[in-house]
Amino acid sequence: MQTTNPLSESDVLRFLQQQHQRGRPSPTLREIAAHVGHKATLSVQRILNRLEQQGLIRREAQQARNIRLTARALPKRGLLLIGQIAAGPLTEAIEDQEFLDLGALYDPGTHRGLRVKGNSMVDAHILDGDIAVIRLQETCNDGEIVAAEVDGEATLKRFFRRKDHVLLKPENKQMKPIRVTDVTIRGVFVGLVRKS
Template sequence: MLEELTSREEAILRVIKESVHQKGYPPSVREIGQKVGLRSSSTVHSYLRRLEEKGVIRRDPTKPRAIEVLGSESREQPDTFNWVPVLGRVAAGAPVLAVENREAFFPLPIEFTGQGEFFMLTVKGESMIDVGIFDGDLVIVKKQATAINGEIVVALLEDESTVKRFIKEKDHIKLKPENKNMTPIITREAKILGKVVGLLRKM
């Protein structure tokens, strides 16, 4: 029986599998680090060593990219999940800095998220309560740089992020709260980080 993996180990394993599936060969240590938010190559090597010790992968020390995934048949359909990083917090109110922190990963079924690249942020504030997004919720965000009018997005304003309804007007962008007691943010420029596609809440 294979030893249970941590969320970070699962994320690294998925990066390896996706690279082999899409490109035909494993990712480099640097590529793995970029995908899972690890800046240190030695830390990535440490995780790879743990995966090897757990019998999940096998490496050839004479070749830099020689990583073979083992026991995939006995693992419980790992490719049916997206391991989504929790990056920090996002304001449902005045914009706040979204602190990137990829220590946490959350498995979400692909049949729920669909294909694509996703991240999650913890909501802070009450500007979206009229559409059921509350303080402390985790919003699931699909990465994309554009939005259609009416979509709920995570937008970046001068290095600070906020979750609002996106409305593009003739000469400006309106980031509209869903709280009748709050006023919209009017701006000429806003970087779209992604579209909110779902949320999780602790009961």
């Protein structure tokens, strides 16, 4: 009979914090179990119940990937700057970490900052070096500016769904749209920080 190490609240909470800091969606019970080396999701469910009772997480009913860290569980206050995003050609997704003191304006549990690199969004007044604030979500409406990932590369563009593809359109008349069939939405643009 194979034995596994006992599952601890700190292991599960640490994994949730890591996923959150990397801007990834909330993990499923199976993903948490696999990460901490367990097969049974019931043990993970019990740990999550205890974390929720302690006020460290909250779960939204009727929603997949519904685990949210509360302010008490966040490692630092402020908006997490998770790296750079292309406002130009696609660039490799970067996951540097730095915090901005914008917690009063944006919920650090659901928002991230991305430093803009390039000039493809200048007509939307998003300039090279600005910090684009995105609300973490996996869906968007046509015409919204999104942080999108294509083949592991991230870009900030306006999103348009077509019949058989998606158009990621720059806000710069000098540049052409990117036509893709497989795209992952990481978040929707909701604000801008420009350092003078």
